[in-house]
Amino acid sequence: AQRVTQPEKLLSVFKGAPVELKCNYSYSGSPELFWYVQYSRQRLQLLLRHISRESIKGFTADLNKGETSFHLKKPFAQEEDSAMYYCALSPLHSGNTPLVFGKGTRLSVIA
């Protein structure tokens, strides 16, 4: 069965401090991993996906198949990063296969 685990419900960091939001997954095949973000009063939106290997808003995430992890990192947190972050999984190159989401981590950046 596919499963995504985000161990932290809430993560509070000071502005300028490094951020790491943890995500572990369970999947027998080749997964594609995503991070979605939901800012206050806005819709859920894609932040980044591992196949793109992009850095979005200073965030990066590396897929570690050995540790089955896809942690989200940013070297210097900004107040505008405060939001709800969801890690999600689908089979690699599956096109329209539905996403399996974790329960989410609320990031609070303190000024």
Add this chain to the structure above:
Amino acid sequence: DAGVTQSPTHLIKTRGQQVTLRCSPKSGHDTVSWYQQALGQGPQFIFQYYEEEERQRGNFPDRFSGHQFPNYSSELNVNALLLGDSALYLCASSLRGQRNTEAFFGQGTRLTVV
């Protein structure tokens, strides 16, 4: 492009009633997926529609049903509402056949069952 639009934004229903939620996909998208997001949880897949047929279904009872129209818009119907059906219902649209398609989400419909 208004993106994915859902209506209504909020809804209050009584236990046992039936409800219909609506979704218009992003322009150019042909596939609609519905998710249920209970308080404190991540979105959970309900079902997906493409070419007016249900293509995939998550672990939800038959009380949850849907429909897709020729213009790709979609409805989610829930019968015999239970208190536990109270949640945010999200619609996501995407383009089938596109290898690395991205799912775009609507703002959601907040359903409260009393």
